[in-house]
Amino acid sequence: MTSLDTVVSAPVIDPNPPVINDFTLVVATENGSGSQTANNTLIRAIFKMGVPVSGKNLFPSNISGLPTWYTIRVSHQGYAARREYSEILVAYNPRTSDEDLANLPAGGVCIHPADMKFTTPRSDVVYYPVPVKDFIKEIAPPQHLRDYITNMSYVGVVTQLFGISRVEIEHALMHHFNGKRKAVDLNLRMVDMAIAHTVAHLPKQDPFRVEPLNKTAGKILIDGNTAAGIGALVGGVGVVAWYPITPSTSLVDAITEYAPKLRPAVDDRVNYAIIQAEDELAAAGIIVGAGWAGTRAMTATSGPGISLMNEFGGLAHFAEVPIVIWDIMRMGPSTGLPTRVSQGDILSAYYLGHGDSQHICLLPGDMTECFAYAGTAFDLAERFQTPVLVLSDLDLGMNNWMTEPFEYPEQPLDRGKVLDTGSFAQFLADHDNKWGRYRDVDNDGIGYRTIPGNQNPRAAWLARGTGHNEQGVYSERNDDWQRNMDRLTRKLDTARRHVPAPVIDARPGATVGIIGYGSTADAITEARDRLRAQGIETSSMRLRSLPLNEDVRTFMESYDQIYVVELNQDSQMLQLLCAHAPKDAAKLAPVNLCDGLPLTATFITQRINAHRTSVKQ
Amino acid sequence: MTATTTRPTNRIGLTTQDYQGGTSTLCAGCGHNSITSQIIAACYDLSLDPATVLKMSGIGCSSKTPAYFLGKSFGFNTLHGRMPSVTTGAMIANRTMTAIGVSGDGDTGSIGFGQFKHMMRRNVPMVYIVENNGVYGLTKGQHSATADIGQHLKYAGTNVLPPIDICAEAIAADCGFVARSFSGDAKQVRELIKAAMSYEGTAVIDIISPCVTFNNEDDSSKSYAYGKDKEERIQDIQFIQSYEEVVVDYEPGSEQIVKLHDGPTIKLRKLNRDYDATDRWAAIKLLEECRQSNIFVTGLIHINESRPTLQQTMSLIDEPLAYQTEAQLRPSRAAFAAVMAEF
Ligand SMILES: Cc1ncc(C[n+]2csc(CCOP(=O)(O)OP(=O)(O)O)c2C)c(N)n1
Ligand code: SF4
Ligand SMILES: [Mg+2]
Numbered sequence: 001m002t003s004l005d006t007v008v009s010a011p012v013i014d015p016n017p018p019v020i021n022d023f024t025l026v027v028a029t030e031n032g033s034g035s036q037t038a039n040n041t042l043i044r045a046i047f048k049m050g051v052p053v054s055g056k057n058l059f060p061s062n063i064s065g066l067p068t069w070y071t072i073r074v075s076h077q078g079y080a081a082r083r084e085y086s087e088i089l090v091a092y093n094p095r096t097s098d099e100d101l102a103n104l105p106a107g108g109v110c111i112h113p114a115d116m117k118f119t120t121p122r123s124d125v126v127y128y129p130v131p132v133k134d135f136i137k138e139i140a141p142p143q144h145l146r147d148y149i150t151n152m153s154y155v156g157v158v159t160q161l162f163g164i165s166r167v168e169i170e171h172a173l174m175h176h177f178n179g180k181r182k183a184v185d186l187n188l189r190m191v192d193m194a195i196a197h198t199v200a201h202l203p204k205q206d207p208f209r210v211e212p213l214n215k216t217a218g219k220i221l222i223d224g225n226t227a228a229g230i231g232a233l234v235g236g237v238g239v240v241a242w243y244p245i246t247p248s249t250s251l252v253d254a255i256t257e258y259a260p261k262l263r264p265a266v267d268d269r270v271n272y273a274i275i276q277a278e279d280e281l282a283a284a285g286i287i288v289g290a291g292w293a294g295t296r297a298m299t300a301t302s303g304p305g306i307s308l309m310n311e312f313g314g315l316a317h318f319a320e321v322p323i324v325i326w327d328i329m330r331m332g333p334s335t336g337l338p339t340r341v342s343q344g345d346i347l348s349a350y351y352l353g354h355g356d357s358q359h360i361c362l363l364p365g366d367m368t369e370c371f372a373y374a375g376t377a378f379d380l381a382e383r384f385q386t387p388v389l390v391l392s393d394l395d396l397g398m399n400n401w402m403t404e405p406f407e408y409p410e411q412p413l414d415r416g417k418v419l420d421t422g423s424f425a426q427f428l429a430d431h432d433n434k435w436g437r438y439r440d441v442d443n444d445g446i447g448y449r450t451i452p453g454n455q456n457p458r459a460a461w462l463a464r465g466t467g468h469n470e471q472g473v474y475s476e477r478n479d480d481w482q483r484n485m486d487r488l489t490r491k492l493d494t495a496r497r498h499v500p501a502p503v504i505d506a507r508p509g510a511t512v513g514i515i516g517y518g519s520t521a522d523a524i525t526e527a528r529d530r531l532r533a534q535g536i537e538t539s540s541m542r543l544r545s546l547p548l549n550e551d552v553r554t555f556m557e558s559y560d561q562i563y564v565v566e567l568n569q570d571s572q573m574l575q576l577l578c579a580h581a582p583k584d585a586a587k588l589a590p591v592n593l594c595d596g597l598p599l600t601a602t603f604i605t606q607r608i609n610a611h612r613t614s615v616k617q
Numbered sequence: 618m619t620a621t622t623t624r625p626t627n628r629i630g631l632t633t634q635d636y637q638g639g640t641s642t643l644c645a646g647c648g649h650n651s652i653t654s655q656i657i658a659a660c661y662d663l664s665l666d667p668a669t670v671l672k673m674s675g676i677g678c679s680s681k682t683p684a685y686f687l688g689k690s691f692g693f694n695t696l697h698g699r700m701p702s703v704t705t706g707a708m709i710a711n712r713t714m715t716a717i718g719v720s721g722d723g724d725t726g727s728i729g730f731g732q733f734k735h736m737m738r739r740n741v742p743m744v745y746i747v748e749n750n751g752v753y754g755l756t757k758g759q760h761s762a763t764a765d766i767g768q769h770l771k772y773a774g775t776n777v778l779p780p781i782d783i784c785a786e787a788i789a790a791d792c793g794f795v796a797r798s799f800s801g802d803a804k805q806v807r808e809l810i811k812a813a814m815s816y817e818g819t820a821v822i823d824i825i826s827p828c829v830t831f832n833n834e835d836d837s838s839k840s841y842a843y844g845k846d847k848e849e850r851i852q853d854i855q856f857i858q859s860y861e862e863v864v865v866d867y868e869p870g871s872e873q874i875v876k877l878h879d880g881p882t883i884k885l886r887k888l889n890r891d892y893d894a895t896d897r898w899a900a901i902k903l904l905e906e907c908r909q910s911n912i913f914v915t916g917l918i919h920i921n922e923s924r925p926t927l928q929q930t931m932s933l934i935d936e937p938l939a940y941q942t943e944a945q946l947r948p949s950r951a952a953f954a955a956v957m958a959e960f
Contacts, residue, residue: 220960230956236946238938239709261956262948269934271941273709277702278735285695285702285732286709292693293671293710294939296946311696319693405957408950413943451939452691452711455668462672462684464694473639474684 019207021076026086028093032064038151039070045168050213054080055400061338067096081523082598090154109206126205156194224370224396229254231374233262238295240274241286247394248300248328280305284312291323294451296378298324303332314353319463322381329393340596341394346572349389361546362390365521367403382416395519395598417448421455436470437461445491499545510539513559517543526601548580556584569594628664638688648800648826659810675700677721678755679748698729701736711937712928716743723753726762726781737790739927744813750828751839758831783823785904793921794820799844811856815881851916852885
C-alpha cells in the first residue's frame with residue numbers, strides 16, 4: 001500500500017516450497033461495510049488453531065465510504081508488528097483495487113470479486129475470483145445484512161485456500177454472535193458456499209498455508225482499551241468522566257460493558273458513575289472534584305482532549321488531587337490524523353499544565369500492562385496525590401493482540417496517606433497535635449490527606465490553585481512558595497523510585513542499545529532478531545514510566561550507541577533522555593517515524609543500518 | 618465547639634463563630650462581603666454541621682469568599698468558570714454532602730457559561746450563588762457578560778452588548794430553584810440561601826452585589842443606589858424549618874406555601890403581583906417583562922422539585938462512593954474469571 005506506507009521493495013515469492021504460518025493478509029474494503037466481523041472471525045479461527053496471529057485496522061476518519069485496510073499477520077515466531085507489505089490481498093474495494101494489486105509482491109495472491117476489473121492486471125500474481133454476486137443472489141440475505149454476508153465470501157475462500165479450520169470458523173462466529181444460531185447459520189451459509197466454490201473451481205496455486213501449532217494455548221486475544229477498561233473496574237474505579245474521541249472511546253465503552261458484570265448493581269443501585277461530560281474540560285473538572293472527594297476517578301481521551309485538560313492538569317498537580325487520565329494517543333497536531341497511531345503526546349502529557357509541573361506517566365507496552373496499569377495508575381495517583389497519565393496509543397488500544405490471560409491482582413488497593421476521622425485523631429496524638437495538609441512529615445514529599453466527610457473539625461482544608469503554605473492557607477510569601485515547590489520536586493523524586501521500572505534485556509557483548517516504549521515493542525523485538533542474524537547484537541530497554549530513573553542512566557552509560565525508537569516527529573522521549581542523562585546524550589540517535597502507521601521491524605533495521613553506515617564513513 | 622454563656626448557640630450547640638472563616642481581603646463595602654455574612658447566618662440558622670458542607674468557587678473576587686466563611690468545612694477554590702464540573706465530581710463522589718458554591722458574573726456568564734448550563738441540565742445538587750456586579754472585579758474593571766447596554770466604566774469604556782440574564786438562563790435550563798436578590802437586602806438573601814440549601818437539586822441565586830471599586834455609579838443597575846431605589850420584591854420570603862410551625866398569617870390567596878422534600882417550608886407572601894413561583898411560564902413572562910421595562914425584581918422566581926437529581930438519574934448507592942471499601946470496589950474472583958472466560 002504505497003498510499004499508506006514507506007516504500008520498501010518486497011522480495012519475490014516462490015510458489016514452492018510451502019510457506020507455513022508466516023505471511024500477512026490484507027483485506028481491502030470500504031469503511032462501514034461491516035468487514036470487522038469477517039476479519040475477527042478469521043483471526044479468531046487462526047488463533048484457536050494454535051497459531052500466533054495479530055490484526056491491525058488501518059482505517060480512515062470517516063463513517064462509511066473511504067477505504068479501509070485490515071492486515072492479519074500470521075507468524076509462528078509470534079511477531080505481531082506490522083509488515084510493509086502483505087503477500088495476500090483480499091481486494092474487495094473497487095476504488096483501491098488497482099493500487100492494492102500494484103502493491104502485492106511478485107508471487108502474491110489476489111482474491112477478488114469475479115466482476116472486479118483491474119486496469120493493469122499483473123501476470124506475476126495468483127488470482128482467485130469469487131462470484132460474490134451469484135452467492136448473494138442465491139442466499140438473498142435481508143438488505144441490511146447484505147454487506148456483512150458479502151464479506152463472509154472471502155472468509156470462505158481464505159479458509160479453504162489456506163487451510164483454516166472450518167470448525168474454528170464456526171466457533172468464532174458462535175463467539176461473535178453470542179451463540180445466536182440464526183445469525184451464525186446465515187453467515188455460515190455464505191462461508192460454506194464459498195468453500196464449496198473454492199474446492200470445485202479454484203485449484204491452489206500459491207504456497208501459503210496455515211497449519212495447526214500449539215503456540216496460543218491458554219492465551220487470549222484482546223485490544224488494549226478493553227484490557228484497560230476491565231483493569232479500571234478491577235482497580236476500583238469510582239467515577240469515569242469523559243468526552244467521546246477516537247481512539248479512546250472504546251475504553252469507556254469497555255467500562256460500560258463490563259461494569260454490570262464485574263461490579264453488579266445491588267437493588268438496582270451502583271457504586272460507580274460513568275458520566276459523559278460536555279467537553280474534556282468538564283470531564284477533567286469532574287474527575288478532579290471526584291478525586292478530591294476521595295474516589296478513584298479517571299478519564300480517557302486523546303491529544304485534543306489532553307490540550308483541553310491542560311489547566312486542570314496543573315491544578316490537580318498543585319492542589320495535589322489524585323486523578324487518572326488515559327491518553328490513547330493519535331496523530332496530531334490539531335485534529336491531525338484522528339484514526340492513526342502516534343506517540344506524539346509524551347512531552348505535552350509529561351508537562352501538562354503551566355508553570356513547573358512534571359507528571360507521573362505510565363507507558364504500557366502490551367495487553368497485560370494495559371490491564372494492570374489501570375489499577376497501578378490509581379494506586380500511584382492516590383499514593384502520590386497527583387495526576388497520573390497513562391499513555392497508550394491507537395495501535396495498542398484498538399487492535400487485537402495475543403496475550404496471557406490477566407491475573408486477578410493479589411496486592412490490595414493502595415489508597416495512600418488518607419486520614420479518616422479516627423486516624424486523624426491518632427495522627428494528631430502522634431505528631432504534637434499538628435497537622436497541615438501539605439506538611440512533609442515523612443520526608444518523602446507527600447503530605448497526609450483528608451477527604452470531605454471527615455468529622456474532625458480540624459480536618460477540613462480549602463483546596464486551591466493559588467499559593468499556599470503547609471496548612472493549605474493562602475500565601476504569597478516567597479519562602480512558602482519555594483518550600484512548596486521544593487517539596488513537589490521531592491515528591492517527584494520519591495515517585496521516580498516507585499513507578500514501573502524499565503524492562504532491560506542486556507546481551508553480553510552488545511555495544512548497541514535500543515530504547516523504546518509503548519506499542520513499538522514488537523517491532524523492536526523483531527528488528528533485534530534480524531540485527532542479530534546480521535551480526536549486530538543489541539541490548540534493549542523498554543521504558544514503562546516517567547519520570548525516568550537511575551536504571552535509565554545506567555543503561556545509557558553502558559552502550560556506545562543508543563537508538564531511541566518512537567512514533568513522533570520531534571523525538572520527544574529522546575529529548576527527555578538527553579535532559580535526564582546529559583553526559584550520555586551524544587550517544588542517542590533517533591529512530592523515529594511520524595507517518596501514522598504502526599512501526600515495522602524493517603523501518604528500524606533500515607534506519608539503524610543506515611546510521612551505522614553513515615557513522616563509519 | 619465551646620458555647621460560652623454570652624454567645625447564643627443553635628440547635629447543634631454551635632455559635633456563629635463556628636461558621637466564620639478567615640478575614641476577608643476584599644474591598645471595604647464590597648457587596649460580596651454582605652453575602653458572606655448571610656451565608657454564615659443561614660448556615661447557623663439551619664444548624665448545619667460544617668463537616669457536611671462543601672464550599673466551592675471558581676476564580677474572581679467573589680470566588681475568593683469561601684475562604685471567609687465556614688472555616689471548618691472542606692472547600693475547593695477551583696479554576697475560572699469551572700466550579701460546576703468540579704462540584705459535579707465531588708457530589709457524585711459523596712452525595713451525602715451539601716454543596717454551596719460562589720461564583721461571579723464573569724465566572725458564570727462568560728468563561729463558565731457552558732459548565733453552568735450543563736450543571737443545571739444534570740441537576741447537580743448544589744447552591745449556586747452568582748455574586749453579580751456586572752464587572753470583572755479581580756482583573757480590575759472590564760465589562761462582564763451581565764453588564765447593561767450603555768454601562769460606562771472608567772477603564773473599559775461603554776458596553777455595547779446586551780446583558781445575559783442569569784435567571785432567564787437558569788429557567789431555560791429547567792433549573793428547579795431560581796432566585797434573584799440584592800446584597801443590600803440581607804434578610805431576603807439569608808432566607809433564600811436557607812431555602813436553597815434545603816432544596817434537592819441545583820439552586821441558582823443571582824445576587825446583585827455591587828463592586829464599590831469599579832461599578833458603583835448610580836446609573837449602573839449593579840450599584841447600591843440602584844438596588845436600594847429600584848428593588849421590587851415579588852414576595853416576602855420566609856424559610857420555616859421542618860420542626861417549626863407554619864403559621865398562616867394572611868387571608869387565603871395572599872400566600873404561597875411551598876413544602877420541600879425533607880419537610881421544611883418556604884412561605885411566600887405575595888406583594889404587588891399575583892405571582893405563582895411554581896409556574897415556569899409565569900417566570901419566563903416575568904423576566905421578559907422586567908427586561909423590557911427595566912424593572913429589578915427580586916425573590917423566588919421559580920421552584921419545581923420534580924426533577925430527579927444527578928445521583929438519582931445515575932442510580933447511585935446512598936452511601937458516598939468515596940467511602941466504598943476495597944471489598945466493595947474490587948470485583949469478586951468469580952466475576953473476574955467469568956469475564957476472562959469470554960475472550
Ligand atoms: C483561565 C483564566 N483566564 C483569566 C483569568 C483572569 N481572571 C481572574 S478573575 C477574572 C474575572 C472575574 O470576574 P467575576 O467572575 O465577575 O468576579 P468578580 O471579581 O467580579 O467577583 C478573570 C478574567 C483566570 N484566572 N483564568
Ligand atoms: S474589586 Fe470590586 S468585586 Fe473586587 S473586592 Fe473590590 S469591590 Fe469587591
Ligand atoms: Mg463580577
